[in-house]
Amino acid sequence: MNETPSQTVGPFFSIGMAPRDVPGGTVTLSGRVLDGAGDPVPDAVVETWQAEGWGRAHTDPSGRWSIRVAPAAQIDVAVFARGLLNHVITRLDVGEDADIRLQGEDETTFYAI
Amino acid sequence: MSVHPPLDWPDYRSSRLRAPRRPPEPLELRGPLLVHERIGPAESDLTTAGPLGERIIVHGRVVDTDGRALPNTLIELWQANAAGRYRHPADQHPAPLDPNFAGAGRCVTDDAGGFRFVTVKPGAYPWGNHDNAWRPAHIHFSLIGRALTQRLVTQMYFPGDPLFFQDPILNSVRDPAARESLIARFDLETTVPDWALAYRFDIVLRHTPLEAE
Numbered sequence: 001m002n003e004t005p006s007q008t009v010g011p012f013f014s015i016g017m018a019p020r021d022v023p024g025g026t027v028t029l030s031g032r033v034l035d036g037a038g039d040p041v042p043d044a045v046v047e048t049w050q051a052e053g054w055g056r057a058h059t060d061p062s063g064r065w066s067i068r069v070a071p072a073a074q075i076d077v078a079v080f081a082r083g084l085l086n087h088v089i090t091r092l093d094v095g096e097d098a099d100i101r102l103q104g105e106d107e108t109t110f111y112a113i
Numbered sequence: 114m115s116v117h118p119p120l121d122w123p124d125y126r127s128s129r130l131r132a133p134r135r136p137p138e139p140l141e142l143r144g145p146l147l148v149h150e151r152i153g154p155a156e157s158d159l160t161t162a163g164p165l166g167e168r169i170i171v172h173g174r175v176v177d178t179d180g181r182a183l184p185n186t187l188i189e190l191w192q193a194n195a196a197g198r199y200r201h202p203a204d205q206h207p208a209p210l211d212p213n214f215a216g217a218g219r220c221v222t223d224d225a226g227g228f229r230f231v232t233v234k235p236g237a238y239p240w241g242n243h244d245n246a247w248r249p250a251h252i253h254f255s256l257i258g259r260a261l262t263q264r265l266v267t268q269m270y271f272p273g274d275p276l277f278f279q280d281p282i283l284n285s286v287r288d289p290a291a292r293e294s295l296i297a298r299f300d301l302e303t304t305v306p307d308w309a310l311a312y313r314f315d316i317v318l319r320h321t322p323l324e325a326e
Contacts, residue, residue, distance in 0.1 A: 001176065001177075001178050001179070001180055001317050002290070002291060002294070002317060003117075003178060003317050003318065003319055004265060004267055004291075004294055004295070004316045004317045005116045005118060005267065005286045005288075005291045005292070005295060006117045006118060006265060006266060006267055007118070007253075007266065007267045007268040007282055007285075007286075007295070008127075008266075008268075008282060009255075009266050010253065010268075011201070012203065012204060013191065013253065013255075015191045015199065015200055015201055015215070015216055016191025016216075016217040016218075016253060017189055017191070018189075035130040035131050036129075036131065037130055043203075047264075049147075049260075049261045050145055051144060051145030053147060054147065054257065078261065078264060080266055082131075083125070083128045083129075084120065084128070084132065085125065086117045086118060086120060087266065088120070088133060089137075089140070089261065102130075102131045102132070103130060103131060103133055103134055107133055107134065108133075109138060110135075111137050111139070111140035112137040112139055112140065113140050113142050113261060113262055113322075
Protein backbone atom coordinates (compact mmCIF):
# COMPACT_ATOMS: atom_id res chain seq x y z
CA MET A 1 0.00 0.00 0.00
CA ASN A 2 1.13 3.53 -0.65
CA GLU A 3 1.65 6.02 2.14
CA THR A 4 -0.89 8.76 2.67
CA PRO A 5 0.64 11.99 1.33
CA SER A 6 1.54 14.92 3.55
CA GLN A 7 -0.20 18.30 3.49
CA THR A 8 0.77 21.55 5.19
CA VAL A 9 -0.25 22.28 8.78
CA GLY A 10 -1.52 25.66 7.53
CA PRO A 11 -1.80 28.76 9.71
CA PHE A 12 -4.31 27.48 12.29
CA PHE A 13 -2.59 24.38 13.71
CA SER A 14 -2.46 25.78 17.23
CA ILE A 15 -6.08 24.86 17.88
CA GLY A 16 -5.30 21.18 17.28
CA MET A 17 -1.58 20.59 17.97
CA ALA A 18 -0.99 21.52 21.60
CA PRO A 19 2.59 22.29 22.70
CA ARG A 20 4.23 20.13 25.34
CA ASP A 21 7.60 19.33 26.82
CA VAL A 22 9.15 15.86 26.70
CA PRO A 23 7.76 14.01 29.74
CA GLY A 24 10.32 14.45 32.51
CA GLY A 25 12.44 16.74 30.33
CA THR A 26 15.21 18.53 32.27
CA VAL A 27 17.21 20.33 29.56
CA THR A 28 16.04 23.28 27.49
CA LEU A 29 16.47 23.13 23.73
CA SER A 30 15.63 26.42 22.03
CA GLY A 31 16.22 28.51 18.96
CA ARG A 32 14.54 30.37 16.15
CA VAL A 33 12.97 29.46 12.82
CA LEU A 34 13.83 31.84 9.96
CA ASP A 35 12.66 32.04 6.34
CA GLY A 36 14.58 32.63 3.10
CA ALA A 37 14.59 36.40 3.66
CA GLY A 38 16.05 35.91 7.14
CA ASP A 39 12.75 36.91 8.71
CA PRO A 40 11.29 35.07 11.70
CA VAL A 41 8.69 32.40 11.00
CA PRO A 42 6.05 33.15 13.65
CA ASP A 43 3.77 30.26 12.77
CA ALA A 44 5.97 27.17 12.83
CA VAL A 45 5.76 24.02 14.92
CA VAL A 46 8.99 22.44 16.18
CA GLU A 47 8.95 18.87 17.49
CA THR A 48 11.73 16.95 19.23
CA TRP A 49 11.91 13.15 18.95
CA GLN A 50 13.65 11.04 21.60
CA ALA A 51 13.18 7.58 23.10
CA GLU A 52 11.82 9.34 26.20
CA GLY A 53 9.03 10.86 24.15
CA TRP A 54 8.27 13.76 21.88
CA GLY A 55 8.06 17.46 22.63
CA ARG A 56 6.45 20.29 20.73
CA ALA A 57 6.59 24.08 20.64
CA HIS A 58 4.98 26.81 18.57
CA THR A 59 7.24 29.67 17.47
CA ASP A 60 6.47 33.12 18.86
CA PRO A 61 6.31 36.37 16.82
CA SER A 62 10.12 36.53 16.79
CA GLY A 63 10.36 32.94 15.52
CA ARG A 64 11.59 31.67 18.90
CA TRP A 65 10.74 28.27 20.36
CA SER A 66 11.80 26.31 23.41
CA ILE A 67 11.19 22.74 24.58
CA ARG A 68 12.26 20.89 27.73
CA VAL A 69 13.89 17.69 26.51
CA ALA A 70 15.66 14.66 27.95
CA PRO A 71 19.46 15.02 28.19
CA ALA A 72 21.20 14.09 24.91
CA ALA A 73 24.01 15.36 22.70
CA GLN A 74 21.88 15.64 19.57
CA ILE A 75 18.17 15.51 19.01
CA ASP A 76 16.10 14.80 15.91
CA VAL A 77 13.79 17.69 15.19
CA ALA A 78 10.84 18.04 12.80
CA VAL A 79 9.62 21.45 11.64
CA PHE A 80 6.15 22.16 10.30
CA ALA A 81 4.75 25.47 9.03
CA ARG A 82 2.36 27.16 6.70
CA GLY A 83 4.25 27.04 3.41
CA LEU A 84 5.83 23.64 4.13
CA LEU A 85 3.87 20.96 2.28
CA ASN A 86 5.73 18.32 4.25
CA HIS A 87 7.64 18.64 7.49
CA VAL A 88 11.43 18.96 7.33
CA ILE A 89 13.80 17.04 9.58
CA THR A 90 17.08 18.17 11.05
CA ARG A 91 19.34 17.22 13.94
CA LEU A 92 20.24 19.82 16.56
CA ASP A 93 23.08 19.96 19.07
CA VAL A 94 21.85 20.41 22.61
CA GLY A 95 23.37 23.37 24.43
CA GLU A 96 23.60 25.71 21.46
CA ASP A 97 20.90 28.15 20.50
CA ALA A 98 19.83 26.68 17.19
CA ASP A 99 18.57 28.77 14.32
CA ILE A 100 16.70 26.69 11.78
CA ARG A 101 17.00 28.46 8.42
CA LEU A 102 14.41 27.04 6.07
CA GLN A 103 15.89 28.58 2.93
CA GLY A 104 18.80 30.68 1.70
CA GLU A 105 22.57 30.60 1.49
CA ASP A 106 22.99 29.32 5.03
CA GLU A 107 20.06 26.94 4.77
CA THR A 108 19.95 24.35 7.56
CA THR A 109 20.89 20.79 6.58
CA PHE A 110 17.70 18.80 6.33
CA TYR A 111 17.52 15.04 6.11
CA ALA A 112 15.45 12.47 4.25
CA ILE A 113 14.74 9.54 6.56
CA MET B 114 8.78 7.85 -6.23
CA SER B 115 7.53 9.61 -3.13
CA VAL B 116 3.81 10.23 -2.78
CA HIS B 117 4.53 13.41 -0.85
CA PRO B 118 4.28 16.85 -2.37
CA PRO B 119 7.46 18.64 -3.43
CA LEU B 120 8.45 21.31 -0.92
CA ASP B 121 9.26 23.71 -3.76
CA TRP B 122 5.78 24.34 -5.17
CA PRO B 123 5.43 27.98 -6.26
CA ASP B 124 1.67 27.71 -6.92
CA TYR B 125 1.40 27.69 -3.12
CA ARG B 126 2.53 31.22 -2.38
CA SER B 127 3.53 30.63 1.24
CA SER B 128 6.11 28.08 0.11
CA ARG B 129 8.20 30.60 -1.79
CA LEU B 130 10.30 31.87 1.13
CA ARG B 131 9.92 28.80 3.30
CA ALA B 132 10.63 25.73 1.17
CA PRO B 133 14.24 24.54 1.42
CA ARG B 134 16.00 24.57 -1.94
CA ARG B 135 18.78 22.11 -1.28
CA PRO B 136 17.93 18.41 -1.58
CA PRO B 137 17.76 16.66 1.79
CA GLU B 138 20.68 14.48 2.80
CA PRO B 139 20.05 10.81 3.52
CA LEU B 140 19.90 9.86 7.18
CA GLU B 141 19.42 6.40 8.55
CA LEU B 142 17.35 6.54 11.72
CA ARG B 143 17.97 3.87 14.32
CA GLY B 144 15.02 4.87 16.39
CA PRO B 145 13.79 5.84 18.81
CA LEU B 146 10.66 3.82 19.17
CA LEU B 147 8.24 5.64 21.40
CA VAL B 148 6.27 3.95 24.10
CA HIS B 149 2.92 5.63 23.98
CA GLU B 150 1.95 7.35 27.14
CA ARG B 151 -1.72 7.72 27.97
CA ILE B 152 -3.37 10.89 26.72
CA GLY B 153 -6.21 11.14 29.19
CA PRO B 154 -9.78 11.04 27.94
CA ALA B 155 -10.14 11.04 24.17
CA GLU B 156 -11.83 14.11 22.77
CA SER B 157 -13.35 12.47 19.77
CA ASP B 158 -16.77 14.13 19.80
CA LEU B 159 -16.47 17.75 18.66
CA THR B 160 -20.24 18.27 18.80
CA THR B 161 -20.97 17.96 22.52
CA ALA B 162 -21.81 21.67 22.81
CA GLY B 163 -24.28 21.46 19.94
CA PRO B 164 -22.64 23.36 17.06
CA LEU B 165 -24.47 24.44 13.94
CA GLY B 166 -23.87 22.49 10.77
CA GLU B 167 -24.17 19.09 9.21
CA ARG B 168 -23.24 16.45 11.81
CA ILE B 169 -20.87 13.81 10.43
CA ILE B 170 -18.96 10.77 11.62
CA VAL B 171 -15.37 10.59 10.36
CA HIS B 172 -13.80 7.21 10.89
CA GLY B 173 -11.15 4.95 9.44
CA ARG B 174 -8.11 2.80 10.12
CA VAL B 175 -4.44 3.62 10.43
CA VAL B 176 -2.21 0.93 8.92
CA ASP B 177 1.36 0.66 7.65
CA THR B 178 2.37 0.06 4.04
CA ASP B 179 1.98 -3.71 4.58
CA GLY B 180 -1.59 -3.17 5.77
CA ARG B 181 -0.80 -3.96 9.40
CA ALA B 182 -2.91 -2.13 11.97
CA LEU B 183 -1.16 0.65 13.90
CA PRO B 184 -2.78 0.77 17.33
CA ASN B 185 -2.01 3.51 19.87
CA THR B 186 -1.37 6.07 17.15
CA LEU B 187 -2.15 9.57 18.42
CA ILE B 188 -4.51 11.45 16.11
CA GLU B 189 -5.06 15.18 16.57
CA LEU B 190 -7.46 16.97 14.26
CA TRP B 191 -8.63 20.52 13.72
CA GLN B 192 -10.96 22.23 11.31
CA ALA B 193 -13.07 25.25 10.40
CA ASN B 194 -16.67 25.42 11.56
CA ALA B 195 -19.62 24.88 9.24
CA ALA B 196 -19.34 28.48 8.03
CA GLY B 197 -15.67 28.11 7.07
CA ARG B 198 -14.17 29.95 10.06
CA TYR B 199 -11.49 28.67 12.44
CA ARG B 200 -11.50 29.61 16.09
CA HIS B 201 -8.08 31.19 15.72
CA PRO B 202 -7.08 34.86 16.10
CA ALA B 203 -5.37 34.89 12.69
CA ASP B 204 -8.54 33.83 10.86
CA GLN B 205 -10.11 37.05 9.59
CA HIS B 206 -12.65 35.51 7.21
CA PRO B 207 -15.91 37.45 7.78
CA ALA B 208 -17.93 34.32 8.50
CA PRO B 209 -19.49 33.72 11.92
CA LEU B 210 -17.69 31.99 14.76
CA ASP B 211 -19.80 29.31 16.41
CA PRO B 212 -19.66 29.63 20.20
CA ASN B 213 -20.50 25.94 20.40
CA PHE B 214 -17.68 24.70 18.18
CA ALA B 215 -13.98 24.72 19.08
CA GLY B 216 -12.99 22.64 16.09
CA ALA B 217 -10.34 20.40 17.64
CA GLY B 218 -10.28 16.78 18.80
CA ARG B 219 -7.95 13.92 19.48
CA CYS B 220 -7.86 10.20 20.20
CA VAL B 221 -5.55 7.20 19.99
CA THR B 222 -6.29 4.38 17.58
CA ASP B 223 -7.72 1.14 18.96
CA ASP B 224 -6.21 -2.36 18.66
CA ALA B 225 -7.28 -2.57 15.01
CA GLY B 226 -5.86 0.88 14.22
CA GLY B 227 -9.38 2.27 14.13
CA PHE B 228 -10.58 5.75 15.01
CA ARG B 229 -13.94 7.52 15.04
CA PHE B 230 -14.72 11.21 15.41
CA VAL B 231 -18.05 13.01 15.48
CA THR B 232 -17.92 16.53 14.12
CA VAL B 233 -19.64 18.88 11.67
CA LYS B 234 -18.76 19.25 8.02
CA PRO B 235 -16.39 22.22 7.69
CA GLY B 236 -17.16 25.02 5.26
CA ALA B 237 -14.96 26.22 2.39
CA TYR B 238 -13.20 29.55 2.89
CA PRO B 239 -11.27 32.15 0.85
CA TRP B 240 -7.55 32.52 1.47
CA GLY B 241 -5.89 34.98 -0.89
CA ASN B 242 -3.32 32.62 -2.40
CA HIS B 243 -4.40 33.65 -5.92
CA ASP B 244 -7.30 35.49 -7.48
CA ASN B 245 -10.57 34.22 -5.93
CA ALA B 246 -8.80 31.35 -4.16
CA TRP B 247 -10.95 29.11 -1.93
CA ARG B 248 -9.84 26.13 0.09
CA PRO B 249 -12.03 23.08 -0.48
CA ALA B 250 -13.64 21.82 2.73
CA HIS B 251 -11.04 19.85 4.68
CA ILE B 252 -10.10 18.50 8.10
CA HIS B 253 -6.47 18.63 9.29
CA PHE B 254 -5.06 15.37 10.68
CA SER B 255 -1.85 15.00 12.68
CA LEU B 256 -0.64 11.46 13.37
CA ILE B 257 2.12 10.33 15.72
CA GLY B 258 3.14 6.69 15.51
CA ARG B 259 6.09 5.00 17.20
CA ALA B 260 8.91 6.71 15.31
CA LEU B 261 9.69 9.83 13.33
CA THR B 262 9.14 7.80 10.15
CA GLN B 263 5.53 7.43 11.29
CA ARG B 264 4.93 11.15 11.67
CA LEU B 265 2.36 12.60 9.28
CA VAL B 266 0.34 15.78 9.03
CA THR B 267 -2.22 15.77 6.25
CA GLN B 268 -5.67 17.01 5.25
CA MET B 269 -8.83 15.03 4.54
CA TYR B 270 -11.14 16.28 1.79
CA PHE B 271 -14.76 15.52 0.91
CA PRO B 272 -15.87 13.72 -2.24
CA GLY B 273 -17.15 15.72 -5.17
CA ASP B 274 -15.93 19.12 -3.99
CA PRO B 275 -16.03 21.55 -6.95
CA LEU B 276 -13.05 23.50 -5.55
CA PHE B 277 -10.43 20.79 -6.04
CA PHE B 278 -9.29 22.01 -9.46
CA GLN B 279 -8.00 25.36 -8.19
CA ASP B 280 -6.46 24.26 -4.89
CA PRO B 281 -2.64 24.27 -4.99
CA ILE B 282 -2.37 22.40 -1.70
CA LEU B 283 -4.34 19.30 -2.74
CA ASN B 284 -2.80 19.51 -6.22
CA SER B 285 0.73 19.65 -4.82
CA VAL B 286 0.32 15.87 -4.53
CA ARG B 287 1.35 14.96 -8.06
CA ASP B 288 0.34 11.32 -8.23
CA PRO B 289 -3.40 11.10 -9.04
CA ALA B 290 -3.96 7.97 -6.95
CA ALA B 291 -2.17 9.52 -3.98
CA ARG B 292 -4.24 12.68 -4.38
CA GLU B 293 -7.41 10.59 -4.47
CA SER B 294 -6.35 8.92 -1.22
CA LEU B 295 -6.81 12.27 0.58
CA ILE B 296 -10.51 12.34 -0.35
CA ALA B 297 -12.72 10.56 2.17
CA ARG B 298 -15.33 8.12 0.94
CA PHE B 299 -19.00 8.68 1.73
CA ASP B 300 -19.90 5.71 3.92
CA LEU B 301 -23.60 4.95 3.95
CA GLU B 302 -23.14 1.89 6.17
CA THR B 303 -21.71 3.93 9.02
CA THR B 304 -24.34 6.64 8.70
CA VAL B 305 -26.60 6.77 11.76
CA PRO B 306 -30.21 7.13 10.57
CA ASP B 307 -31.94 10.30 11.79
CA TRP B 308 -28.67 11.51 13.31
CA ALA B 309 -25.45 11.77 11.22
CA LEU B 310 -23.89 11.11 7.83
CA ALA B 311 -20.54 9.32 7.70
CA TYR B 312 -17.24 9.45 5.84
CA ARG B 313 -14.40 6.95 5.84
CA PHE B 314 -10.75 8.04 5.73
CA ASP B 315 -8.06 5.36 5.94
CA ILE B 316 -4.49 6.47 6.57
CA VAL B 317 -1.26 4.66 5.66
CA LEU B 318 1.98 5.39 7.52
CA ARG B 319 5.51 4.12 6.87
CA HIS B 320 7.24 1.46 8.90
CA THR B 321 9.32 2.14 11.98
CA PRO B 322 13.10 2.26 11.32
CA LEU B 323 13.65 -1.21 12.76
CA GLU B 324 11.32 -2.93 10.32
CA ALA B 325 12.19 -3.75 6.72
CA GLU B 326 10.31 -1.55 4.24
